[in-house]
Amino acid sequence: MSPPPAIALPAESVAAAPTLPDLWPPVKPLRGFTGFLRRHPTVTIGAALLIVMVLIAVLAPYLGTVDPTTLNTSRRTREPSALYWFGTDMLGRDIYSRVVYGARVSLTVGFSVAILASIAGLAIGLVSGMVRWADGFIMRVMDGLMSIPPILLAIALMALTRGSVGNVVMAITIAEIPRVARLVRGVVLSLREQPYVDAAVAAGTRMPMIILRHILPNTLAPMTVQATYICASAMIVEAILSFIGAGVPPTVASWGNIMAEGRALWQVKPFIVFFPAVFLSITVLAVNLLGDGMRDALDPRLAKGL
């Protein structure tokens, strides 16, 4: 069959055809760093809040603060004012300065625990997932650690040592390691069964390279997300330890310490507890937002811009 003859349109009718309004303008792909931020608003908000907190902690001496340990018995439990932005506590210390300096303790503990627990948990989880005969023993030890609530374990470990930031970090890290190890082991066990790992074995890749190239990169995404949750949880545990007097020494300004000292007065002077609590909540929220956002962003199918 021959094709139908082309219909000749009068030239003026073609020229008169109205240009249709562009109802669907082409969607511009969100590229580059700003595109990434717009595609992942939770990462943006979380990261922005966290950066503010880090800046506060780093720049603490330049933010209109005074020495957070200076006592002033004539100016105890003052309400917030232009002079004492967050008021003063029962020993006359400036709460604003104490909260700002307290950010240093919380962030140090949060980040250190997240990094140390991730590294140790990654190592333990990799060994457990790859070395089958070691798996049973390692995981039973981890199960044993996990059967103790992390706060109790941290309190018990603190009871063995002196109160200091370093010891708090160690205590919380030990309590958090099993969660990372268990996660990494699970991921490693499922990755081992992936056809691309079998294909790599068939292609002559040696075991260390299989771990380095095929297993490790695919555990990093879930582990990074887990690390942010551990960071948030560590900051809360630090505050709890300080609150019950098992954390950093009372001479150090930490959010937990400030709240512990304000506890007796919280019905008459609620601002003493209020400001450190707000800072703790915002920081934990920021870290959790960052973690949730990263969980989505680190999915390689969506992460073109990263």
Place this chain on the structure above:
Amino acid sequence: MSAPLLEVNDLKKHFRVRGGFLGRAPAWVYAVDGVSFEIARGETLSLVGESGCGKSTVGRAILRLFDVTAGQVVLDGRRIDDLSAGALRPIRRRVQVVFQDPFSSLNPRMRVKDIVAEPIRNFGLAASSADLDARVAALMDKVRLPREAVERWPHEFSGGQRQRIGIARALAAEPELIICDEAVSALDVSVKAQIVNLLQDLQQELGLAMLFISHDLAVVEHMTHRVAVMYLGKIVEVAPKRRIFAAPQHPYTQALLSAVPVPEPGANRQRIILKGDVPSPINPPKGCRFHTRCPYAFDRCRVEEPKLQPTEAGHLAACHLLEGAASAAA
């Protein structure tokens, strides 16, 4: 004919199923229980059978992705199933694999060029990094993908394209035998045809031998030289393609072939409907493994296991009913 490229002798792979808590006797899955066949250079042998009959296990055992329970795998006259991991590594180059799932068979965190270059690097096939790039580009041409694709990530490709990347990786090692483990089963019909044609072209061009593991008899009929039919961990019939599709001898093969849809409306055909399910490979039936579902089973089938023996030149079957033919052929 010269010596076969690959010989599999009485291969067995039994998986232990944990007997449970407190030291109950462990149970075993007899996934592959005495399988023998050979593949000549440049030949395609198809291994067909239902899901769970052990055909993929045979492929994985040849690749030494696990140790076999018993039997031998002989590549080019050299036994490879008992070699140490280190001694085996250089030999791995000669046998490569293409997997079923085009999504999980490529590492999502490696670029295409690194995926394809991995075997080249491992086996030291490239003299320089320029040579490596040239080889990767040539492989992309071979599997009909644009050369620019090497800079991209696996998730940017469709299933058929990803399967081409998987084939390029297999070819990168310059193998003599490729094991296609359901390599086209996950693809839709038009893409499947393209990949099948690609595999055929490559086989002719490069003189590859292929072990084509599949349950898709239409594709098998198109691709293969010979067919081996598996049932519950054993081969029940081996024959050249024409023989097996025209005159299947084993009752199971007959039933299997009668299940292939005929693309012709009103075609008159007799279907053999098997009763029951495939028995569990944990506790396979005694005697002939097919006797629980065989329409012709008689007393001897329940006690004595039939041997795989020639019924005609190049045609082997394992059935007591065919013994007259077998002794005549022998």
